[in-house]
Amino acid sequence: MKIDLSNPAWRQTLPPARSIAADAPVAATAFSRDGTSVAFALGDGSVRILPADIAAPAAGAADPVHGGAVLAVVADPAGDGFVSGGDDGRLLRLAADGTATEFFHQKGKWIDHLAAHKATGAIAASAGKSAFVVKDGEVREFGPHQSTVADLDFSKDGGRLACAHYGGVTVWSIGQVTLPPRRFAWRGSHVALRWSTDGKFIATGTQENDIHVWRMAQATDMRMQGYPAKVKSLSWTADARFLYTSSQPVFTAWSFSGKGPEGKPPLQFGEEGAGLLSVVAAHPTAEFVAGGYDSGELQLGDIKTKRSVALKMADGSAITCLAWSPDGFRLAAGNERGDLLVVDLRR
Amino acid sequence: MAQAQVPVTVLTGYLGAGKTTLLNRILSEQHGKKYAVIVNEFGELGVDNDLVVNADEEVFEMNNGCICCTVRGDLIRIIEGLMKRKDKFDGILVETTGLADPGPVAQTFFTDDDVKARTRLDAIVTVVDAKHFLGQLGQGSEAEEQVAFADVILLNKTDLVSPEELAKVEGKITAINPYARIHKTQKSQIELAAILDKGAFDLNRILEFEPDFLEHGHDHNHEEEVKSLSITSDRSVDPEKFQKWMGALLQLRGADIFRSKGILAIDGAPRRYVYQGVHMMMDSDWGSPWNANDKRASKLVFIGRNLDGDNLKRGFEDCLK
Structure with a gap:
C-alpha cells in the first residue's frame, strides 16, 4: 500500500477522517508507540485518547489529569500509553486507558516541552531553566541554563540532549559518563529546536524570524532569513536530507545534501494555502510532509512530485499540532478551537 | 482567529510601595472578573490562585543591532501558554520587580506578533510610596523611570506623610511626568476601574486619556x-x-x-x-x-x-x- 497524490480521488474529495469537537485548545498530539491510539493534550487539563482506527468506537470526554492546561504529550517510549506535561508542573505517565501516574512535580514551573527517545526509553521534559531526563526510573536534572528552556530534543542515538534558550543551544551528554556541556552560541532568543534525524545538525527558530543551524562536527553555523513570522515548527525528513519549516504559505524545505543550504534558496512547492503554515511534520518514512495553516487549512505535500493536496479546508482556527502514526498512514491534527482530527490516508 | 485582545496592565513600583497589596486586593475582591496575574519570583502573594503565574524576569536583547530593543521573553512564552487554557481571562496583570526598568515589558508588546495578536498593552500603573519616594530618587534611576513610564500613578501610603510632604512628592512626580493620572491612596485602596482598562496605549484614545492633551504645555521643569x-x-x-x-x-x-x-x-x-x-x-x-x-x-x-x-x-x- 502507498500514498499516491496523483490519484484523482485526492482532488475530488477530502480523505476519510474522524473529527471531534473537544471545546478546549489543543496544545499537542501524538500516536502511541504501537500506533493503535492517538492522544491530544487539551487546555482543560485532560488528555483525550482516541483509537487510531477512525471507524472504531471512541470514548467520550476524559477527566482532567492536570490542573490548568496540558502543554505537551508524547508517546511513552516504554509502553503503549503516553507521557504528558502541564502548567501544573507535573509530568505524568498515562496508560493506554488514560490511567495517570506521576513521574515528578516541579512546583510553580510549567512542563511545556517533552521529547521521548524510542530506543533508550528516555523522556526529557523542560521545567523552567532546567531540563529533566527520566530514564530507568531515575530523574536527572540538566541545567539551569541562562534562561528558560524554550525547546529540547534528543540526538539520534539518545546519548545527548539539546536545549534551546537565550544566546543559543546547550548540548548535554546524558549517558553514564558525565561530560561537560557544549555551548553553541548565537545571540537572541531561540524558540524552537530540532536535532536532525542523522544527528549531524541542530536547527533552531529564533525570535527574529529566521532559522539557525549548527553543524555538530565542525561546530560551524548558518543562518537562513526571510520569514515573515517566527518559525516555531521545524521538521527533518526521515533521511535527514531536508528540513521543513513553518511560517510560509507553501511547503518550504532546506536541502542538507551536498554542500548544504547556505546561499541557496529553499525548495518551495505545493498549492499556496490560506495564511501561513503554523505546523509542519515530515512523514516518518517516505517523502511526504503534512502542513497545518494558521487559517485551519491542512495539506499533504509530496516533495518528489512537488504536488500538494488539501486534507481539510480553512475554518479560521489555527492548526496547533500534527502527528504521524508510526506506519505513516494516519495523521492527527489539533487546533486552537479544540477540534481533534484523525485522517486516514489509505485510499 | 478574530479573538478579542486581552488587555494587559503592567504594575511597577519601587520595593515596598504596595504592589503586592494591590494585587492581593484585585485577586480577592468580588468583581466577577477573571484576571491572570504574572508575578516575579520574589513576590509573595497571599492569595493561592491557579491564575497566578510565577515568572523570572528574563530580558534579552533583540538580535537586530538595536541595543535598547530589550524584550521579556518569559512574557512571550507565558502569554502563549495562557492562551492554551480553556478558561479565558478578562485581563492580565504583570507585576515587575521593584528594581525593574519598565522598558522591556512595554517593548514586548511592540515586538512580538503573537503577543500583539492576542493581547494589548493597556496601561503602565506605578505605585509610589509617598513616604520614601524622594529618598529613593537618590538611590538609582529606577524610581524615577517607573514614574516617567507611568500612565497611572498610585501615590500610596498618604497616611504616613504630612500634607506638606505629600504636596512635595506630588510636585516631584508632576515635574517628571505631568501626563500620568495620579490617585492618592492608602493601603493601595483603589477602584479597579481607575487602573484597569484605561486604553493608554490605544492610538484612538490618546485624546480621551488626556483631556488637556492639546491645551497647554509643561515646559517649566528645566531642572x-x-x-x-x-x-x-x-x-x-x-x-x-x-x-x-x-x-x-x-x-x-x-x-x-x-x-x-x-x-x-x-x-x-x-x-x-x-x-x-x-x-x-x-x-x-x-x-x-x-x-x-x-x-x-x-x-x-x-x-x-x-x-x-x-x-x-x-x-x-x-x-x-
Missing part, C-alpha cells in the same frame, strides 16, 4: 534630569520630513526617550495622524477626522532623560510646511 517636554504648532507637518527626523531621533536618542506620543496635522490629510512609542519602538495610525471647526494643530510629547528641548523644537520646526 529635572528625567522630565517631559511638549512641542506644539498650528502649521501643518510634512510627513516625509517628519518620518525622517523622528526615525533619526529615535535611532540616536531612543535609549533616553522613555515614552513619546503625538497628534499631527499632516499637510492635506483629512484625519489626525497619531503615534506613540516606547524607546525606539513606535506605533502609528490615522486617527479621527478633522472637522470644519477643529483647529488643525500638532502636539508632540516626550518623556525621557536629558532631553534637549531647543534641539527637539528646532528639529520639529524643520518638518513644518
